[in-house]
Amino acid sequence: MQPSRTRTTVYYSLLWLVALLFFLPVFWILMASFKTPDDILAVPPRFLFQPTVDNIVSMLTRPNTIPYFINSLFLSILSVTLALAVSFLAAYTLSRYKFRATNFLMFLILSTRMVPAAALVVPIFQMYNAFQWRNQFGVLMLYTMFSIPFSLWILKGFIDGVSQRYDETGFVNGASRLHVMFRVVLPQVRPGLIAAFIFNLIFVWNEFLLNFILGGPGTQMIPYALAVGLTDSGGNVDWAFVASLSTGYVLLPTLMIFFFQKYLLVGMTFGTVRGEV
Amino acid sequence: MSETISSQPFSRRSLLKGMAALSAAAVAANALAACAPAGAPAAAPAAEGASPLQGTVGDEMRGKSLELSLAVIAGWPPSQLPIEMFPSFAAAVKEKYGYDVTVRKTEAPFAALFQRVAPTLAAKSQEFNLIVSDSQWLGALAEPGWIIKADDVYAVNPELDLEPFSSLVVNTYQVYPDGSGQRWGFPQMPDTQGLFIRKDLVEDPAEQAAFEAKYGTKLPSTYDEFAELTIQEYEPIFEFFNRPDQEFYGTAAQYSKEYDFFSCAYHPYVYATGGDIWDPATGNVVGMLNTDANAAQLEYFRSLTQYMPPGYSDFTIGSMIDLFTQGKVFSAFNWLAVGLFMISPELEGKVMAVPHPKFIFPDGEKKVIGAMGGQPWVINAFNDDDHMRVCIDFLKWWYQDDTQEEFVSKGGLPWSKKGVEAEGFEESKPYTRAFKYMLEEGRSRDFWHLPEYAELLAVQQEAYSAFASGQVNDPKRVLDYIAGRQQQILFDKGRTQTAPPAELLDLTLS
Amino acid sequence: MTAIALNNLAKSYGRKQILHNLHLSVPAGEFMVVFGLPASGKSVLVRLLTGLEAPDQGNIFLRGTDVTRLSPGERNIGYVPQSFALYPHFTVYQNIAYPLHLARVPKPEVEPEVQRVAGLLGIQSLLDRKPDQLSGGQKQRVAIARGLIKRTDLYVLDDPLVGLDFKLRERLIDDLKRTQAMLNVTFVYTTSDAVESLMLASQIAVLDGGEIIESGSPETLYRSPQHTRTLQSVAFPQANLIDGTLSTQGNRQIIETPAFRAGFSGQPNGPTPQVQIGVRPEQIRIGTAPGRLTCQARVLLREDLGGEEILYLDAQGVQLTTVLRSDDQTQQHVDIDQSVTISMQPQQLIVFQQGRRIGVCTGSE
């Protein structure tokens, strides 16, 4: 039963339409970032306009934009990398040495991720105050901690899927435990690493509340800049700035889901669901 | 502290005990920190013989290079001016004392700035050396000892202690607790409320004729005429210019839930009945705020929205600027400090700012008591000596005549007698005359400076916003709701001896 | 020289005892097949031998040294794991070279070694591929190559041919046997396939229920198994076991079965008269000859396997199986339900009492 060409065309067009509908609000902001402030506030809204890069230039030349972008990149990449390293060690250990408390530990660690950030941030905030950790180090550690549960779950699932025979073949041939971990198992869980990396990166990249509360100098990221810098000197919302900054900021996650689409599902479900869409 | 711990009947289970001990230790640590005497770090003996509170006196800063961290209010132009003008301060101290200083600006909108700053001070951090605080934060900052007492600075730098234009400045930006005479803040920029009016329209003969034809009275057109109008007398004017079919409206005021926007706009209506929002002497809110008179005024305040554009329940300072500069409203209630921003190039010469409309007070007198805006500087008590000196140097520079003049020319407002009464000030900007009028004794006032202000404010803003948006339509119930909860907050903190009636606490907004 | 000596090994997982009192000695240069049915403990034995797990008790000697407490890497064993375990992120070449890489063999020496081993197994053309581009048989040969490349004298192959198709298995069996002979090294090879054991081994050890019940050359084990379980498992098709009763008549010992009576020479190991006579299917012939034990049987079923056929017989209530070679002209043709005379060489009839060999039959009585 071969569906006709027309039917297929209609079907695919419908799908594209759905995808475009979901993208439309983002597209509107994308357009706004190329409009002059007058065009943005025009009544009725302008669908055709003379594009300008002024907003983007002025957004980029605001004194804090570039440093905040760097902070975003630095904090998200480093914390997620650190979380992956820590989680990999733990995931390997929990997968290969059969501890009795494994399931309970996994549960505890996952449950921390289910708590509203505002709940945990109160005590952490106090602790950070006491230790003077409200700096890059502290925020980095915090994001690492928040990236650990998903990383651990994803990696544990993947490592469980790597047969122990691989380890054993290594051991019999004289490999050390560390060699087996990093040269034998690690390369085989690369999809898990990528999924965990992307998913947590997007989380840290987008995080606002902790950044706002706990951040000190050198830790402020773009969502923070968006939330506190959204007003221009006249006191009203500077939509040109909001639009151009949002557009610039959503670029990285968008590229990530384009290039690593097949890992999306794994990441969004902490590795409990495998497969691609 | 140890007493507190040992006297507690903790559960026998060791786990709980451990937890309690842990938290008690934490509490103790925090409490110790909190109990540290105010200004202790700054009061450290001056090695060079001069207190850092004197600022730089000799060569002690020569050759040093440091960064001064300022916290300012985002989207609030007057607080951006110090940043803009900072280079001339840096040049001045470089020449005078030989040190290099740069500025780091951290900004956040009103409510968020407090949430951003207070925790750092609680942590005894000098993340922000000098802060543009809102006047209501004084108690919250002073009571835990987070900021330097201004009196201590004045004691060693009498030249900073300028003569204020009126007691309003001192009461609003400096003194805590109210009436104590203890000063904590240094006025940065005073502010009062006014009404911005489209001069071009009221001077338009066609409009004047049409108005007279419709109402039988002359359309006021001068400052003096407007300054004497009561809010009721304004209504026909708002109504006259309210032309929704042309997307043009009579007026606009702030009804937003954001920060204190609704409260500040509404409070003049409370004062107009001779009422108040609380009784500072007894700490009581119940019985003060939730009066029938206040409820009637609340209803009246909301009724003015009939002359306003849609969406008023979200109107903020910024909305006023937007609506006014885009020519969508005839008039707008706003802070005079943003006067410069209310007048876009297209509106140049077409705008007049007049004092807040008057009310007929119960004593029959026609007058106004507006809400005070504006902000003081406060100095972080945890600054190290060098930063402390720079802060003082900065204030000294800030209060110099030429600095103040430049500030005013850029749209800032003065507070000293000398500044406000300076020749030509009243005529210098379309809004300066109204400002001076409102800053006269008794014409404006601020509300709580209590440490609990954020909690108190959150309760009433939410309730007022519910009323503004029509979620609740009974004004008395709104005020009862606020009064009950605020009374509870003050009762919990020991500021009043009277617990709120239970029936008020059971009220909800939905 | 003894390559491997296992002394009184025991291992249990939780409450479940997997191995007990396990003794085994493998002389150097032998192709030792550890034969055992699934779940007999082969894998555990391999894990103990390679050092992946420590025994609960007992000692493991390799090349005369006690290695019980040494790690796997220190035991210097070439290893072909069950189910290949080829590293998917390596090419075939890298997989094969892996043990040399771990032993830090200089690069120039690795290449010829890989080529040589690959040549041995006929996989030179696959060296650039990744494991997921290989067929099952190719994977198996790569795994074997990786095991064999190790520079040592002792190799453990954990059931490497399981699941392969018949032809490929035959080929690999030949390869393995030749390789072992050529290198003159010791192989320990586990399998649950009797034919494989018989074809490969120079020595077979039969693992059953967690212990080595007997070991020896395939010949010995085949001809003269000490246990009924050996007789039954090291065989294809399954060996016949005929229940009988042992009695003494004068100075003669006689075994009586429903099908026949036979003399017995040997020493019973207990007073119970119940014995079993084991006879392999191919040792039963249709027809008779002098000196052979005969009885009558009826053909129940014929299975023609092409080259040979299997007959299922009923001899006075005793079920027997026999294998006839189709091209054997000395055998007469039989049909279903036909009554035939069958005969057996008495010395090939092994007598077991309580599962253990006590002797053989001596002839018809």
Add this chain to the structure above:
Amino acid sequence: MRSVHPGQPSADPMLLARRSPLRTFEESRFFSFTLLLPILIFFVALNVIPTLWMIGMSFYNYSLMSPAPPTFLGVDNFVKIYNDSDLWSAFGRTFVFVVLAVGLETTLGVLLGFLFWGSSNMPGRRLALTLLFVPMVVTPVASGLFWRLIYEPTFGVANYLLQQLSGQKIDFLTNIDWAFGAVLFVDIWMWTPFMILMTLAALGSVPKAELEAAEVDRLTAWQRLWHVIWPHGKFILMLGILLRTIDAYKTTDLVFLMTNGGPGNITELIALKLYRYAFASLNIGFSSALAVILLLIAIAFTSIYLWVLHLRRYREGV
């Protein structure tokens, strides 16, 4: 030629694994604990201790802004929460939000997921899916803001379109009848793609053979759904629903930026309330008590999540 003579393996020192101190340590029983140490340090330092601290604090009257030392209150904070009609209504509102958001996202996601099922040969599929999934990777702060622009009563495009269609404008974010729905709509926009993703995954988990068999057996669409697809797909779908439930329960940034909980308290969700108590009032004791309650609810969610997972493993032997 073999480079080593059989039988003399030890002749070549390269053949022996080296016993270094590191190697000895790696093989010791402490090694596994060493590997777990980093995660345990993170977990204890940034989770266990703060949580215990928080639990401890919840029994105290403690405000950062008060110079007075904290005083022990027992369970007073919890009693206060219990008696606070406002918090109850915030919990109720959050519950309604979660139910509506998750319910609508699931319905829409499942329908669209079925629509996208079988699109594997679609031209530009990867790009289309990327565009579809973008809403869930936009930082909530940005989504909150730019939906404000879209909803804006005067120049917002939503109102423009509405006016073209119905002739009137609605101030979505300050209108008491629309604000909650407007926020809900943004949440649905953000997270329906996630449910589409989960639906696609669920459909992908149905074995091809069974689908083909169903085709051969000429099952009706309904039968196919109920007897073939549902038994395989339900676990993944349930996981999706649970994850969304947990996330919707945590919603803070979106309402914070979009409506600030207003108008009135119409969009004041519980997580935002907690934020206010903690950081606007710096009332650590009370907010800790509230946080403890939210924590317990979160743990309950987690338990359900794991129970579902366990069920799946058990049934499918994964």
